Amino acid sequence: MKKSTVTEIRERFDNEVERFSNLETGQVATMDAKIALELITCTARAVKPEAKTILDLGCGAGNYTLKMLSKVPDLNCTLIDLSQNMLDKAQERVSAATNGKVETIQGDIRDIELPKNHFDIILAGAVLHHLREDSDWEMVFQKLYDSLTPGGCFLISDLLIQDHPGVNQLVWKMYANYLNDHGGGEYQQKVFDYIEKEDTPRSMTYQLDLMKKVGFSSTEILHKNACFGAFGGIK
Numbered sequence: 001m002k003k004s005t006v007t008e009i010r011e012r013f014d015n016e017v018e019r020f021s022n023l024e025t026g027q028v029a030t031m032d033a034k035i036a037l038e039l040i041t042c043t044a045r046a047v048k049p050e051a052k053t054i055l056d057l058g059c060g061a062g063n064y065t066l067k068m069l070s071k072v073p074d075l076n077c078t079l080i081d082l083s084q085n086m087l088d089k090a091q092e093r094v095s096a097a098t099n100g101k102v103e104t105i106q107g108d109i110r111d112i113e114l115p116k117n118h119f120d121i122i123l124a125g126a127v128l129h130h131l132r133e134d135s136d137w138e139m140v141f142q143k144l145y146d147s148l149t150p151g152g153c154f155l156i157s158d159l160l161i162q163d164h165p166g167v168n169q170l171v172w173k174m175y176a177n178y179l180n181d182h183g184g185g186e187y188q189q190k191v192f193d194y195i196e197k198e199d200t201p202r203s204m205t206y207q208l209d210l211m212k213k214v215g216f217s218s219t220e221i222l223h224k225n226a227c228f229g230a231f232g233g234i235k
């Protein structure tokens with residue numbers, strides 16, 4: 001199947017702002033979304049308690065930054081998203097929650113230049129599965145690594161595949177059962193159809209190996225359930 005273009009992805013998210021503005025209902029299709037968000041933000045605080053700067057990649061309506069600010073207040077926040085509608089909402093919500101600066105950048109992370117040695121924390125929630133080729137993944141991971149301060153952390157919560165076909169089948173069956181239990185067969189099919197059209201997830205192992213390759217001194221696995229996980233690297 002021909003996968004969605006960047007323009008198609010942007011247009012879809014332009015129309016999803018309200019859903020992603022509510023942490024309670026926005027992420028029902030994501031298993032353990034709240035656990036992952038809590039773990040990632042607690043980990044960022046544990047790694048960089050003195051953090052001053054955060055980059056929220058694929059920020060949506062700003063849920064990840066808002067949760068981070070509840071743990072480390074008054075961060076200077078840089079919010080990146082393809083969708084200007086998402087950024088407008090994120091800017092409004094995040095500005096009300098920090099005394100730090102809030103900067104928004106609209107665009108595709110592949111095309112955005114980032115300052116070197118600048119961010120103490122980078123969060124990427126449910127966004128990296130939109131990257132396609134190995135070259136995209138490598139370039140983006142290298143760029144994010146370079147933009148971190150020494151000891152800074154890059155934390156991911158995302159949809160994943162498994163490297164072994166049998167294990168991959170198993171975890172996606174688990175996810176199908178989860179969706180069936182939460183919304184029935186039609187809902188399950190709808191979610192699987194848009195994943196098929198829009199997403200190209202990689203395994204956690206692939207991403208942890210790539211973190212080591214681009215220079216991260218250590219990596220951490222925080223959570224894994226079926227085809228979802230939370231993990232990251234420390235510079």
Ligand SMILES: C[S@@+](CC[C@H](N)C(=O)[O-])C[C@H]1O[C@@H](n2cnc3c(N)ncnc32)[C@H](O)[C@@H]1O
Binds near residue numbers: 009083110124
């Ligand atoms: C599933 S939403 C998650 C939003 C937010 N992180 C959350 O968890 O509430 C993914 C977001 O990533 C953005 N996005 C997708 N691909 C992107 C890219 N290549 N560069 C920047 N943002 C991207 C989309 O516009 C969308 O707002």
